[in-house]
Amino acid sequence: MGKRLLAGALAAATALTPFASFAETLVFGTGNVPMHPINKLIMEPWAAAVNADGGDAVQVDPRHGPALVSPNNYVDRVMDDVVQMAWGMLAFDPGRFPRSLVATTPFIDGSAEAIAMGFCELYEAGTIGDELADYHPLFFVPFPQTKVHLNGSPATSFKDLAGKKIATGSPVAAAIVSANGGTPLSIILPEQYQALQRGNADGTFMSYTAFPGFKLNEVTTDHLDAPLGGAIGMVFMLQSKYDALTDEAKAVLDAHSGCDVTREMGKIVDQWEADSKGFVQAQGDHTFNTLPDAEFEAIKTNLFPVIVKGFAERVPGGEELVNEWKAAVTEAQEQIDSGA
Template sequence: MRRKLANLCLAAATALSPAAAAAESLVFGTGNVVIHPINERIMTPWAKQINATSDGAVEIAVRHGQMLVNGGNYVDRVQDDVVQIAFGMLVFDPGRFPRSLVSTVPFIEGSAEASSLAFCRLYEAGAFDAELANFKPLFFVPFPQSSAHLNGGPLTSMSDLEGKKIMVGSPTASQIVSAFGGTPLSIILPEQYQALQRSTADGNFMTYTAFPAFNLQEVTTDHLRVPLGGATGMVFMDRARFEALPEEAKAVLESNSGCDKTREVGAEVDDWEAESLAFVAEQDGHTINEIDPAEFEAMRAELGEEIFASFAERAPEGEALLAQWRQAMEDARREIGEIGEIE
């Protein structure tokens, strides 16, 4: 009897000890199909790293697909606690995140790694507090500058967009298409293959990262590399939900988050973009051109100020933010060695 009581006491003590406490379980909705490269390269490894090193403090259950989360509802899903962590592109909710769309402004050159560093540092400096105050970004996911693509080309100059229907993902991209005599279309990425296949659209502005995942190489032929604006996504929680977590769980998430993680993700996206570009270049019947430097400088001089002014009008205190962004990009590019010191 004495031994039985001792065993019961030991079991009770073990059950109440911190080591035996149940892990904080968080559902992470990626909003992408399981085999999407962004899951294989970024989302799933991040969750696995946390689960492997949390020592039982937190367990992330990854849920792919669009049953729980998609590009249109990712904020609501987090705020309603349907999922506790989600990934979403800020450009998909421009009314909610107008200042965060500064990374979509074109003609500001730089890699995804540079963009990741610039964006995260502006976030830490409070540049996006007004629209991100209720959220806890764990890390940002930058995408490189988009290029122009046509189905049935040719595409050697931006003037080749005249009369074409071009799918875009931001107001600034729409301005560029219109300036060159094209018609901008707002068609979400998962539907762009069909639009190109049926000639509902003639082309798009898109990063090369999207091509292998959505088979866009099958419905495009000609490509022009020109910095037409990037985009930024984030993996995040509701701030109140994050603050309610046990201290051990918060510490684990914090140690796998922030600007260092964001920069690491940016470098991975750059590798992904380079591999995707090489993949497209290997396809039969594809032509990839670089915009003529003189044409690019003329375009930036003639169109840039109009686009910069339009962004400044749409975003609160947009003019000052744009100046901050350009400086942050320059500083980031210099830090990672994309440009040298200015003499």
């Protein structure tokens, strides 16, 4: 009898006590192998900063590895609520994000920081259009200008692409390869090592950031630097999922989102690029060249209008978008160079 009375009293007390607050937990699928540099440099520090401020409002649970999220399905995984936020490269889903591929336009010189600033500015201004309307980007991650990397062949000129099979990640890169007598191959980054190792590809268009994580230094020998277009990825949620969060949770995420955060990511990527090139240089048995100015200007004069025309055929208003992109990146780089 006494035990029943005690149990009833406890139940009554519990009913009168407000429920404990539990933080909204958002599973964050990165799609990267756990030790990938981007996890250590960007994804994990960002999640830790959110969690430090999130308290009982929101917590981010990073999950690595392609079993949960892959470069090919990162959007679908968020839409299916397998994860609540994800990281992905927009160039890996060009049919869904065609206007965002303006960031891959070559021959527009600018650092990753400038690319970050330029893209975020265009996004916030609505210039990218409605292709991101269903998503809530928390921040963008820019990637530096891609370069030419060949395996077992000299890379001193675009003429060296003739007869070569080159892995490319965008229609723009494919156009440059084709225009110089090569064959572009659509091979996503995680599959490029094997393609180069087996001779299914002779080279790749890629930034140096990919080399340590994917060991591309083991399957390339010669490198040619030229501003051949950057790329943009994003960490994002569905807009509907973000809208359903509490005001407190939104405030925490907002404090770790936006163009200022995106610019900081650009700075991190620029240092990552420099360190990664240094890593490749330290391996020995690699050659590094820069495209001669005269050849660069000639190719730019001949190819840039063709690339813009091709982009405009795929994207309504594409020519105007490229012009706005060029202006945004140029202005951002001038701001960086001035120390602003």
